[in-house]
Amino acid sequence: MKLEAAKAQFIQTWGSLATQWGINKTMAQIHALLLVTSDPISQDDLMEELSISRGSANMNIRELIDWGLVDRVIIPGERKEFFLAEKDIWKVFRQIVKERKKRELEPLLKVLQQLQAVEGDKKNREAKAFTDTIENIQKFVGQADKSLDSLVKADESWFWGNLIKLIK
Amino acid sequence: MKLEAAKAQFIQTWGSLATQWGINKTMAQIHALLLVTSDPISQDDLMEELSISRGSANMNIRELIDWGLVDRVIIPGERKEFFLAEKDIWKVFRQIVKERKKRELEPLLKVLQQLQAVEGDKKNREAKAFTDTIENIQKFVGQADKSLDSLVKADESWFWGNLIKLIK
DNA sequence: CTAATCTTTCAATAGTTATTGAAAGATTTA
DNA sequence: TAAATCTTTCAATAACTATTGAAAGATTAG
Numbered sequence: 001m002k003l004e005a006a007k008a009q010f011i012q013t014w015g016s017l018a019t020q021w022g023i024n025k026t027m028a029q030i031h032a033l034l035l036v037t038s039d040p041i042s043q044d045d046l047m048e049e050l051s052i053s054r055g056s057a058n059m060n061i062r063e064l065i066d067w068g069l070v071d072r073v074i075i076p077g078e079r080k081e082f083f084l085a086e087k088d089i090w091k092v093f094r095q096i097v098k099e100r101k102k103r104e105l106e107p108l109l110k111v112l113q114q115l116q117a118v119e120g121d122k123k124n125r126e127a128k129a130f131t132d133t134i135e136n137i138q139k140f141v142g143q144a145d146k147s148l149d150s151l152v153k154a155d156e157s158w159f160w161g162n163l164i165k166l167i168k
Numbered sequence: 169m170k171l172e173a174a175k176a177q178f179i180q181t182w183g184s185l186a187t188q189w190g191i192n193k194t195m196a197q198i199h200a201l202l203l204v205t206s207d208p209i210s211q212d213d214l215m216e217e218l219s220i221s222r223g224s225a226n227m228n229i230r231e232l233i234d235w236g237l238v239d240r241v242i243i244p245g246e247r248k249e250f251f252l253a254e255k256d257i258w259k260v261f262r263q264i265v266k267e268r269k270k271r272e273l274e275p276l277l278k279v280l281q282q283l284q285a286v287e288g289d290k291k292n293r294e295a296k297a298f299t300d301t302i303e304n305i306q307k308f309v310g311q312a313d314k315s316l317d318s319l320v321k322a323d324e325s326w327f328w329g330n331l332i333k334l335i336k
Numbered sequence: 337c338t339a340a341t342c343t344t345t346c347a348a349t350a351g352t353t354a355t356t357g358a359a360a361g362a363t364t365t366a
Numbered sequence: 367t368a369a370a371t372c373t374t375t376c377a378a379t380a381a382c383t384a385t386t387g388a389a390a391g392a393t394t395a396g
Binding site: 001002003006007009010013017019020021022023035036037038087088089090093104108111114115117118119124125126127128129130132133134136137140143147150151154160162163164166167 | 169170171174175177178181185187188189190191203204205206255256257258261272276279282283285286287292293294295296297298300301302304305308311315318319322328330331332334335
């Protein structure tokens with residue numbers, strides 16, 4: 001398989017995987033291209049390689065920067081901005097976990113806490129089913145939240161090493 | 169907060185969270201309603217409570233059954249089918265992990281393996297960047313795959329107990 | 337200061353995904 | 367077997383999400 005074909009397939013695979021996770025396909029494809037390219041790439045080159053418009057390139061790059069997955073890079077003597085992705089997949093993963101935790105898990109926890117304040121008639125079967133499930137979800141999400149906190153701080157080899165011991 | 173209001177908020181929260189994860193909102197809302205209701209619910213009741221059409225209800229219920237999150241229930245003396253969700257959140261989580269692993273992680277691993285067969289000119293800087301990143305991703309995804317395998321088989325209290333020990 | 341180059345915005349448009357509801361298909365009852 | 371009840375399908379339509387590209391806004395060079 002030729003390099004260009006392999007790149008193209010990786011970009012397309014990354015993109016369609018992203019779609020299944022509620023992530024913009026183009027954003028994921030830009031990320032994929034930056035992941036497998038050693039040197040920083042300009043917006044124009046991204047537009048060219050992925051056949052996307054200026055607006056889309058600009059918007060999706062900004063989003064990637066927001067997520068902390070891509071950095072702006074200044075190249076001396078160049079007028080344009082260039083972009084470079086974090087290549088260490090463990091760091092990428094950690095960063096995504098950190099962001100999704102902040103954006104989704106923490107707001108969810110707040111809602112769950114509020115929902116526990118439901119007027120509790122303990123004799124009411126339906127009310128009991130509701131509070132029971134909410135309580136269970138809350139405990140689960142709370143545990144997950146704490147665990148992910150540690151994961152975000154963890155060193156990769158340490159993490160896998162211990163996890164392997166744990167699950168064997 | 170009244171029970172009905174709390175249910176409604178939970179259903180809406182669960183639905184919008186699902187959207188961010190590439191999951192159909194209505195499917196998640198049906199799931200949410202079934203999660204917080206003790207007794208089995210008929211398709212007509214789901215349609216009524218969530219204000220959705222017959223077609224949508226049918227399709228999304230089937231999808232939930234496919235995911236192994238909801239069961240069909242026959243109630244003696246009733247002509248209609250009823251539906252009941254697994255309430256144990258650990259089981260729900262495990263089931264989702266199992267399915268996504270099968271549908272997404274395993275196909276991804278196959279692609280990554282293929283991509284390692286890129287024509288490798290070791291002197292080529294770009295080729296090296298490509299193979300390095302693919303290799304890293306592959307190792308990472310491989311580890312994750314194995315770990316999730318164990319998680320899927322794990323007992324909840326055992327899992328959290330050990331995880332807490334691990335990350336402390 | 338002015339022109340040139342680069343970046344950002346955003347309203348229009350395209351593309352994608354989900355929903356509807358009527359009709360066809362099953363199944364049960366009598 | 368026929369009628370009643372329930373389930374499934376699917377083409378049309380609606381709702382949502384992403385992309386485009388031209389114009390406005392910044393920044394740099396001369």
